Amino acid sequence: MEDPDKFNILLVDDTPAKLEAVASILDCLRQNVVRASSGREALRLVLKHDFSVILLDVKMPEMDGIETAELIRGHKRSQLTPIIFITSYEHAEVDMLRSYAVGATDIILWPISSSLLCAKVMTFINLQKAVKEKERLLEHLESLVAERTAALSREIEERKKVEKNLRKSRDDLASALANLRDTQELLLHADKMAVLGTLASGVAHEILNPLNVIGLTAQLLKKKSLSGEADELAERILKQTARATKITNNLRFFSHRSQVAAQPVNIGEVLDNAISLIEHDLRLGDIYIERNFGQGLPTVSADPDQLCQVFLNLLTNARDALKQRDKRTVSIAAHASGEQVQVDFSDTGSGIPKAVVDRIFEPFFTTKPAGEGTGLGLPITRSIVQSFGGTIDVESKEGKGTRFFLSFPAGKK
Numbered sequence: 001m002e003d004p005d006k007f008n009i010l011l012v013d014d015t016p017a018k019l020e021a022v023a024s025i026l027d028c029l030r031q032n033v034v035r036a037s038s039g040r041e042a043l044r045l046v047l048k049h050d051f052s053v054i055l056l057d058v059k060m061p062e063m064d065g066i067e068t069a070e071l072i073r074g075h076k077r078s079q080l081t082p083i084i085f086i087t088s089y090e091h092a093e094v095d096m097l098r099s100y101a102v103g104a105t106d107i108i109l110w111p112i113s114s115s116l117l118c119a120k121v122m123t124f125i126n127l128q129k130a131v132k133e134k135e136r137l138l139e140h141l142e143s144l145v146a147e148r149t150a151a152l153s154r155e156i157e158e159r160k161k162v163e164k165n166l167r168k169s170r171d172d173l174a175s176a177l178a179n180l181r182d183t184q185e186l187l188l189h190a191d192k193m194a195v196l197g198t199l200a201s202g203v204a205h206e207i208l209n210p211l212n213v214i215g216l217t218a219q220l221l222k223k224k225s226l227s228g229e230a231d232e233l234a235e236r237i238l239k240q241t242a243r244a245t246k247i248t249n250n251l252r253f254f255s256h257r258s259q260v261a262a263q264p265v266n267i268g269e270v271l272d273n274a275i276s277l278i279e280h281d282l283r284l285g286d287i288y289i290e291r292n293f294g295q296g297l298p299t300v301s302a303d304p305d306q307l308c309q310v311f312l313n314l315l316t317n318a319r320d321a322l323k324q325r326d327k328r329t330v331s332i333a334a335h336a337s338g339e340q341v342q343v344d345f346s347d348t349g350s351g352i353p354k355a356v357v358d359r360i361f362e363p364f365f366t367t368k369p370a371g372e373g374t375g376l377g378l379p380i381t382r383s384i385v386q387s388f389g390g391t392i393d394v395e396s397k398e399g400k401g402t403r404f405f406l407s408f409p410a411g412k413k
């Protein structure tokens with residue numbers, strides 16, 4: 001029964017001579033012919049192996065062919081196996097009835113015609129072949145379906161991965177683009193500042209001297225005390241000269257940006273200093289200053305005079321924005337946050353219209369009447385803050401107020 005390409009035929013007969021006779025007829029089919037000499041032996045074999053056809057002698061002692069067939073049919077493995085009964089001519093009629101009753105597929109009578117037996121057995125073997133082929137095809141089909149399903153889910157996984165990568169690349173690209181835009185803006189700003197710096201140092205150099213001379217001359221004129229009117233005119237010249245000198249000095253900040261004399265600075269002290277310089281002015285304008293800072297803050301590395309100028313610029317702007325407001329308060333808060341020291345200036349002033357808030361750090365941008373604003377306060381402020389490694393931002397609501405928040409890298413406490 002070893003050859004898997006051959007089909008198994010079970011031959012059951014208690015008479016050895018008959019067993020051999022039938023077996024030799026079946027030899028020409030070149031299949032596995034298995035012999036059993038009793039019903040019991042046949043049952044044992046049927047439980048262990050698959051048979052394409054069973055040839056069963058009806059007349060046997062102990063358990064005859066009919067009983068054997070009944071038991072064979074009782075097992076799942078063999079319930080559909082074709083059974084051909086072999087009986088003698090004289091018992092044919094009785095045996096036929098009993099045989100078909102227990103599910104015989106066919107009956108063959110002694111003496112056996114070898115060609116008829118071979119043809120019948122071959123029919124069942126061909127049937128078995130067809131069934132096996134069908135099963136093989138089915139299995140093949142199933143494995144094809146399984147393979148395709150696996151390939152498809154692999155493809156889907158792959159596609160998901162590609163999509164995820166694509167999405168990430170797109171996000172990376174978008175953030176790179178945003179970075180590029182920011183850098184471009186910074187470069188543009190730096191460019192503007194550089195041009196302005198060169199221009200400023202030239203202008204400052206050329207203009208400060210004549211301004212000085214005009215100022216001195218006006219003072220001399222005043223000393224001469226020609227008349228009340230001349231005095232007044234000289235005073236006006238002096239005032240305007242002082243103003244022009246101040247603007248020119250402001251411009252110089254752009255050209256001296258790189259020469260930062262940084263030292264550890266106590267922010268609280270510089271804030272107090274800046275407030276004391278403008279306090280009188282604020283009091284006149286009925287402006288109340290709220291101080292939310294102590295002296296125990298970490299130091300920041302800066303030039304105290306330039307930092308004072310930053311705070312003064314912010315306070316001056318707040319003062320201007322608070323004119324004609326009912327509530328006039330500037331709150332100044334400072335606190336350490338992680339590696340930073342943060343300083344906030346909030347006012348209850350007029351606020352900045354949305355349309356211009358992006359422009360307030362531009363050099364010469366001002367909303368103040370001619371002669372009052374230079375539009376240099378905030379660009380200088382930002383320039384100074386950045387030179388100490390800090391940042392300045394603004395948040396404003398028109399009609400409600402404005403908040404500038406500054407952040408500096410903290411030094412030691």
Ligand SMILES: Nc1ncnc2c1ncn2[C@@H]1O[C@H](COP(=O)(O)OP(=O)(O)O)[C@@H](O)[C@H]1O
Pocket residue numbers: 313317318321347349350351352360361365366367368372373374375376377378379402
């Ligand atoms: N605290 C503030 N409240 C409202 N507007 C402000 C404030 N600070 C600045 N601004 C706006 O920003 C502009 C630019 O300010 P700045 O650079 O200091 O120049 P200037 O004060 O000479 O106009 C101001 O003209 C004003 O419109």
Ligand SMILES: [Mg+2]
Pocket residue numbers: 313316317375376377378
């Ligand atoms: Mg200003």
